[in-house]
Amino acid sequence: MNPIPFDIYADLKWRGLIYQSTDEKMQSWLNEKPRTVYVGFDPTADSLHIGSLLPLQTLRRFQLAGHRPVAIIGGATGMIGDPSGKSAERNLLSEDQLQANIEGMRQQMAAMLDFDCGENSAILVNNYDWMKSFSYIDFLRDVGKNFPVNVMLAKDSVKSRLGSDAGISYTEFSYMLLQAYDFVHLHQEYGCELQLGGSDQWGNVTAGIDLGRRMLSKQLYGLTLPLLTKADGSKMGKTETGTVWLSSDRTSPYELYQYWIRVDDADVSKCLKYLTDLERGEIEELDGLREAAAHQRDSQKRLAEEITRQIHGEEGLKAAKYATDVFFGAEINDCSERDLNAIFSDVPSQQVSKSLLEGDGLAVYDAFVQAGLCKSKGEARRLFAQGGLYVNNHRWADEDACIKKDHLVTPTTLVLRSGKKKYALLKFELE
């Protein structure tokens, strides 16, 4: 078997993923033999988010190309806080919090990287494991000695903070020493020779390379990726409701799918190149389709599919698509309680007594007020008059009709909708 199935550098190059490289001969160096590559992740939350997707996906691509990926979770560095790209001092995380975060991230990485494929199986490490026992004196002697302060002061991440009112603490100032040492440690432990990172990590990456040369007399390499931004310059991965996470507990597969479906035409080609495994020909074909028939949104659909499948698997993608159909007005029939809860997991719901359905039943207007979709019955009346009142995705026809037991989609649930896609559930419970 060919140890290098494809030219990773050329692949990254056409995808536009090479922002900066520390060595001109990077391409031949990578194609010479399998290398060990690492990327660091900040454990600031118990889940990765869209911002981590690009480095993670790139690491994965390195693995597919025969190289060995190492994902390092910054358990130690996360306790310090990286000043790169931050305008203010970071809050320190507690050890418990970090432990929980690392556990969450570990599981998500397993969906992207193969941890069991022989020679180039992925490795996951936590720098806290080797940093925790490092004494301050030892660290200063072994590592600190190799860092000229004048060089440290010249780094952008430090310079920008020195000039600002926020200043920078000694702790954050020391951050780059820790990250640099990670590289050295990974080299000693796993023969790791290449560090990947976002373009904001350039300073930290080169610090690691310098340290490798000084401490080990070894040539290490670095590569930075562009930041994933939208055409208007804003960050990718934020919605009105907040960050888009990879964890299904925080962002449901449906929401994730929807996020990508809604990507702007101007950004979608870049996302396909950066984040999916689609080949050049396929992406160009999609670009062509988009130009010819933008309204079909083939690109967005494909993007959403690829990413959702990658993160949540075939099952997650299926659920997201089914939820999409239902959200956009498909019949809600013979739907199991479980499916319904999954589809509408992001939708507000209210519990009410099942006895309301006895006798004449529950007036539609009352149902909408109960569910919180209308502030008053007057508002519900208006909604009906304007044709925006739906029960189980059917436009309600008769304002005097009441909701009875047979309207329920599952033994307990009624799906109410105001307008095109504002949903709420009413759950009828026995008392």
Added chain:
RNA sequence: GGGGGGUUUCCCGAGCGGUCAAAGGGGUCAGACUGUAAAUCUGAUGGCUUCGCCUUCGCAGGUUCGAAUCCUGCACCCCCCA
């Protein structure tokens, strides 16, 4: 300390004794259109037991058949003179 102006429904802002639940704009909501985009167009926009009733126009009283509109007092804000 003296003089003047203001306080209106989610916001801005008309209204200055009945025809005022209160113009207009913004926002919001719905409908149409559409690519789950943007724009546009239409309608709605205090509550309710809705052909009617109830509560809103800084607060409290008063005058009137009737007040957001007039009078008195109070609170807060603004401007001018000292």
